[in-house]
Amino acid sequence: MKVQIAERSLKVLVLDEEIPYPPDAGKRIRTWNLLKRLAERHEIHLLCYGRKEESTWSALRAAGIALHLVEPPPKLVGSALYLRLLGNLFSPYPFSVAKHYSRRFQQALDGLLAGGDWDLLQCEWTPYAQFISSPLTTPTLIATHNIESQIWNRRAKHSASLVEKYFFGLQGLKMAWFERRALLRATAVTAVTADDAQQMHEWGVRAVTIVPNGVDPEFYLGEGDIEDDNEILSVASLDWFPNADALDYFSSEIFPLVRQKLPNAVLRVVGRRPPEALKKRLSAIPGIEFVGEVTDVRPYIDRASVIVVPLRIGGGSRLKILEALAAGKAVVSTSIGAEGLGLKPEKHLLIADSSTEFARRVVEVLTSKETRKRLGQGGREIVCDQFGWNGIATRLEGAWRDLLHSPRSRELTGSHRQEVQATP
Numbered sequence: 001m002k003v004q005i006a007e008r009s010l011k012v013l014v015l016d017e018e019i020p021y022p023p024d025a026g027k028r029i030r031t032w033n034l035l036k037r038l039a040e041r042h043e044i045h046l047l048c049y050g051r052k053e054e055s056t057w058s059a060l061r062a063a064g065i066a067l068h069l070v071e072p073p074p075k076l077v078g079s080a081l082y083l084r085l086l087g088n089l090f091s092p093y094p095f096s097v098a099k100h101y102s103r104r105f106q107q108a109l110d111g112l113l114a115g116g117d118w119d120l121l122q123c124e125w126t127p128y129a130q131f132i133s134s135p136l137t138t139p140t141l142i143a144t145h146n147i148e149s150q151i152w153n154r155r156a157k158h159s160a161s162l163v164e165k166y167f168f169g170l171q172g173l174k175m176a177w178f179e180r181r182a183l184l185r186a187t188a189v190t191a192v193t194a195d196d197a198q199q200m201h202e203w204g205v206r207a208v209t210i211v212p213n214g215v216d217p218e219f220y221l222g223e224g225d226i227e228d229d230n231e232i233l234s235v236a237s238l239d240w241f242p243n244a245d246a247l248d249y250f251s252s253e254i255f256p257l258v259r260q261k262l263p264n265a266v267l268r269v270v271g272r273r274p275p276e277a278l279k280k281r282l283s284a285i286p287g288i289e290f291v292g293e294v295t296d297v298r299p300y301i302d303r304a305s306v307i308v309v310p311l312r313i314g315g316g317s318r319l320k321i322l323e324a325l326a327a328g329k330a331v332v333s334t335s336i337g338a339e340g341l342g343l344k345p346e347k348h349l350l351i352a353d354s355s356t357e358f359a360r361r362v363v364e365v366l367t368s369k370e371t372r373k374r375l376g377q378g379g380r381e382i383v384c385d386q387f388g389w390n391g392i393a394t395r396l397e398g399a400w401r402d403l404l405h406s407p408r409s410r411e412l413t414g415s416h417r418q419e420v421q422a423t424p
Contacts, residue, residue, distance in 0.1 A: 011116065013045045015047050016124040019067070038393055049069070049071070093130070120400060120403060125144075142183055142189050143211070187207065188403040193339070217383055221328075242314045248281075250310040258362050268291055326383045329376055333350070
């Protein structure tokens, strides 16, 4: 008789900052697509900040995800924000970690851990590792979305004033200290890119699995050739500073050069939660149409002849590029915008890191249907081959299994936590 190890369903508690529904921003899209697929095979619980709304509650319930909500901390604005920023200068923790902490969240987590036989705890964003006990009591995986300190360091580099350079540079140092300690303490870690994984290895983190960002290729398949030869599109979550900085850079330094060559060129800006000041500033520029938040971005993608990603600050990898490629669209991006995806310049997209080169490549795409077709075909092929969500969810599931079979996990659980069944 042969003994077979049955891969049983796991009971997983996920910590995150917010409900990942509706999936209308990069981080939400990733979290939602992975958790809803894994909930088909495992018992998934999500602990996050938020208020009960029937639409989001129903969506998670239908996906098989149990939701545990904590009242969000009050939003910091005006003088309260500046006082917290000032106080943070004297804290060892970076501001993006400290501002998410609350006793209510910690108590909710402690209660759930005490009352349930969890197979593993997943921290769905590095700053939430602050809630994980030391020493660990449950096998723990930190699912990183980027190297957080890298983002702060890049923001410091592109800051205009010495005060901003100092503050953001200090945040980068604090975050590097925090995330290195957190990742070393975890039982296992996932990274979205090989570059991020390499940085973690240099910090001494050994159990790292690459779980890249993805896309649903069929969802973004266009309805035919309805491109406007003059149309440029920017799609981004506009409440995230790197995206706002990218738009400022494109509108002030790149778009005027494009309009010199193509006076009829139009830039459409689509994105959630746009700051009013950004909307007002961009709307005043000739040739820019500020659309803002939309319920479905696909009609705007279909009409565009080129999608631009002029990021100067950022980390991880860009879902917006994968979505554009899935739609068979030509993309012009900076190196930072496209990093971590393993895309080949000239085959899958065009790369430009100066304003003049970026403008030249945008003009090239707008004036050449052949170039658009070539890039669109190459981009969609690689997305369909490597970036589907089903395969990526399987990678994360594999990371869970590997974690539970690791010596560190067995020390915590006191067993292999496997079910054994006899087969003839």
